[in-house]
Amino acid sequence: MKEMYPKNGRVILHVDMNSFFASVEIAYDPSLQGKPLAIAGNPDERKGIIVTCSYEARAFGVKTTMPLWEAKRKCPNLIVRKPNFERYRRASLAMFDLLRSYTDIVEPVSIDEGYLDITDCYKKGTPIEIANSIQETLQKNLLLPSSIGIAPNKFLAKMASDMRKPLGITVLRKRDVPTVLWPMPVGEMHGVGARTAEKLSTIKIQTIGDLAKGNDIQLKQLLGINGERLKQRANGIDNRPVDPDAYSDFKSIGNSTTLPYDSTDEEELLGVIKRLSNSVGGRIRRKDMLSNNVQLMIRYGDRKTVTRSRKLENPIDQDNEIFLAAKHLWKKHWNGEPIRLLGVTAQELVEKHEAYKQLDLFSYEKEAKREPLLKAIDKLKGKYGNEILTKGIKLPKDKNPRNNEHGTSFEKDFLSD
The missing domain is CATH 1.10.150.20 (5' to 3' exonuclease, C-terminal subdomain)
Structure with missing residues (x-):
């Protein structure tokens, strides 16, 4: 069997789940099998955009990022499901657990794809036999279809997995x-x-x-x-190794949300920026990271998008610090026109233990004293939700813009606990 493997090179698999979100929904509800299905935003809201769709829907011309109204015009019988991110996350974790049963050298790339280095797995079969086993086991155990590329490096494996979908296995050699x-x-x-x-x-x-x-x-x-x-x-040259730790190397973590209507209400818009900042702050703290740069994205009603960032004097990880930086950018760059979408991103992330921060005696003592409190607050929010601790009076449901918005988060930390 070892003769089926290269003497000096590597054997890399790229496993790419087919229409992952749609496939997960079908796995949970088999009655959707064989039907045109799309995962999209709220059909009652303008921001309904196709996130992914089944191959039956694609046959009608439905595509990712297509507005929902256009998709329904192309496919009147289109079944629409809102995204269930916790469900997709669980399916992703199960998928990667299964991949790691073949080799420890697994690198998640996103929620639905990853690389495996099977160079030393010759005792488990030929590369094609291993790929077949992975594909069949994913289908049998998780009811999820996949396509797999087999190649001597990551780039060629990725290109190979895209060549036959769904349920394809493709070998792409350097020659x-x-x-x-x-x-x-x-x-x-x-x-x-x-x-x-x-x-x-x-x-x-x-x-x-x-x-x-x-x-x-x-x-x-x-x-x-x-x-x-x-x-x-x-030219087929790619020397990058399959790195199991690469998915934790975050360059940025952000959230954005499309408003249910164009708005010029600054108090409401700053409230949205505040909530986005809180979400980003919580996520970078869970990673024990600090941000050296905060970015604000503003998209106007005419789709014009402005992205501006603020370099920070010291690295930060607290909600209010992120919000103040984003608010500064907002005050400086908003032109008063109606807003369609807002996004806040923490950039230039560094691990906490590696970060260097110049603190005088008073600021050091202040931060040291509040650290246990902040950890306790994060723990409560993680267990009972973000609304467990709030300031001021809670708005009625029909007046609270938060009830009409859905953040978007497709970063790799989606895979982590």
Whole structure:
């Protein structure tokens, strides 16, 4: 069996769950099997956007990020379910637990995909046999379909898993790159978004093959260091290891929410920013992280989006500190026009024990005294919800904008306890 594995190279699998949110809903409610299903925001609200959909819905032209009204026009019989993130999180944890039964070298990339290094798993079968076993076990035990790419590195494994969906298993070797990858449009390459593809077209790069043979100087001028990296990928070169600890390396943690109606009520909007700041603060504290930079995203009713950030003198992790930084940005950059969406993100995160903070005697004593209180508050909120401790008078349900909004969080800490 060892002869089926490379002597010097690696064997990497990329496991990508098919229509994950929709598949989880079908697993919980088998009556949805074979029907056009979409996961989207509240159908009664304007922000109903398709998060994902079943392949039956895709056959009607329904796509991710499509407005719900357009999806229903294309597929009148479309079944719509609101996202159940706790349900998806549980399914994700079960999925990764299953993957780790094959090897400890598992790197979660997002809630529904991850890499496995099976180079030393030859006693369990050939790479294809292992991939088949994973796919069949996911389907049997969790009722969740997947596609799997098999390759000598992470980039090629990711490209391979995208080639056959749903329930596909694809092998992509280094020698296959010129015949399989190079003819593909450059926009279909992992790591190349629509804007990057547009930039590449300005220097006559239309295919992955064009990128593989691109001029180094031109690529660096156009895309910086990423140009060199993308050219290496286009040639099938990717030396990144599968890192089980990579998912905890957070660069930023944020939340955003679309309002149920365009608003110019500053008190209400600052209330939304406050709640977003509280959510972000709680999440970075659970990670024992500190933020050196706070970013505020403002999207107006005409879809124009402004993103501004504030570099902090000292790293922070408390709700009110995050809110004050976001409020400063709000006061400075809001032009008074109606707001559609707001987002708060803690950036440039560092682990608490690595952070250096200049504190005088008085501020040190103050922070040391309040640390146990803050931990107790977080514990209460975690057990009983954010409303367990509030200031002032609680608004009636129909007057409280919080009842009409749903935060969005697709970061990797979604996988953690």
